[in-house]
Amino acid sequence: MVLEKNTYSGSTQNSQKRVIGQLSFIKLILLCLVSFVLCAVGPLVIFSPIPLAMAFLMYGFVQTFSVALVAIFASMALALTVPAMAELSIYSVIMVIVTIVGFMVSTIVVRGEHPVKGFILRGLVSLSVIGLLVFAANVISPEPLTASFEKQIVEYTNGVKSTENYQAVLKNGGDEARQIEQFMSNPLELIRQFYNWIFSLVFVFVFFVLWLSTFTVMRNKSLWHRMHNYKYGLSDFVKFKVPDFVVYFVIIGFGLFVGSDFLGGETAEIIGGNILLGLGVLYFFQGMGIYVDLLRYLRIFGLLRNLLTIMTIFYGYQFVAIAGLFDTWVNFRKYFKKK
Structure with missing residues (x-):
């Protein structure tokens, strides 16, 4: 044998x-x-x-x-x-x-x-x-970190204002020059506004x-x-799905953001905005999974698929997040199944 x-x-x-x-x-x-x-x-x-x-x-x-x-x-x-x-x-x-x-x-x-x-x-x-x-x-x-950070920002802006490049940018004019001048003239105000959104960012x-x-x-x-x-592979990763109950927090955040004039003013707007931004990125992940499956269903592969994916991530992220949110009720993937 x-x-x-x-x-x-x-x-x-x-x-x-x-x-x-x-x-x-x-x-x-x-x-x-x-x-x-x-x-x-x-x-x-x-x-x-x-x-x-x-x-x-x-x-x-x-x-x-x-x-x-x-x-x-x-x-x-x-x-x-x-x-x-x-x-x-x-x-x-x-x-x-x-x-x-x-x-x-x-x-x-x-x-x-x-x-x-x-x-x-x-x-x-x-x-x-x-x-x-x-x-x-x-x-x-x-001292508080915010105070230390603000001191460094003031020192940095004062140093930039004294440079020739800064003066040259202002002389050229344009929207970019106006935005830079606005920041340099009152950096602390913009930094304090940034604090309001630091958690969600x-x-x-x-x-x-x-x-x-x-x-x-x-x-x-x-x-x-x-x-x-x-x-596991990419097909497993793109199955990311936000739990259905999270949509109630989206509704709360949207209500606080839109109805801030009646629900607490600027504080309600900031809280609502942070909720929407934080949950929005999760629904973006869910929407990207749907988008990847859509490209696979349309048999788009290779370089074209990579280009479409990159462009969608950076230019269509808002639509992707909305698609991910509505997938809670619609279940878009059921339309990708071949009969």
Whole structure:
């Protein structure tokens, strides 16, 4: 009797070795470099955890942390030794936070968690940590954090006003120049208005960055699935659904925001607005799941699908959130089923 060889396990091991062999150390450095560059490009910072999350999954925790730490310490050293590169210290701090976020997202896969559960859990943990850090800093600081922050803003605006670039912008005129002049003339008033919305803005930012990173990692599962036995994918992540009872809080927030003149004035408007913003991002996630399923139903794939998804996220987010809200009653996915 001839014994058959277990070719499955052997072929799997060979394929894993082949994939790992293709992952050169240069590519790891490139991923970390891309992440660092995104940290320094204003609004694009929301994308910065994605390359690191992919690096953690493809190269492991030790190698990725090592390269990221080298980049952080090198940029910090340059900031301290070269005055012209002082801004690198800010980007180094951002890179530390981004590395932590990328690590958190990658652990969803490593631990085999459902992507929706893992994403929500990490969002709540992040908000709790931020709250504790702010509370601790406020207790330790000799003066309230708001007062310290306002002093720094005043010093910064006074320094900017004395520069030639600022005067040149004002001379050129235009809407942008008027907005800058308005902020510089009374920065504290705008900062205090910002305080009113800080809770919902932090909530939206934290959950959106985590959602975007998790969405991209699930979308590119083909790059790391041979190294991780992970049974979930993008189709599972986009099934995100807000519980039906949450719609009552939306109604309350809308009532406070619209009827603020009769329900408490500006305070009611601020509370209602914060409720709508915070819950709006959750319904956006639900709406994006519907949108992704719609593109799949229409058989739109590849580059066109990626472009449509990106454009919808940044230009059609309000419509997506509304679609997610109405999905509570309509169930749009039932129309995507082929007869």
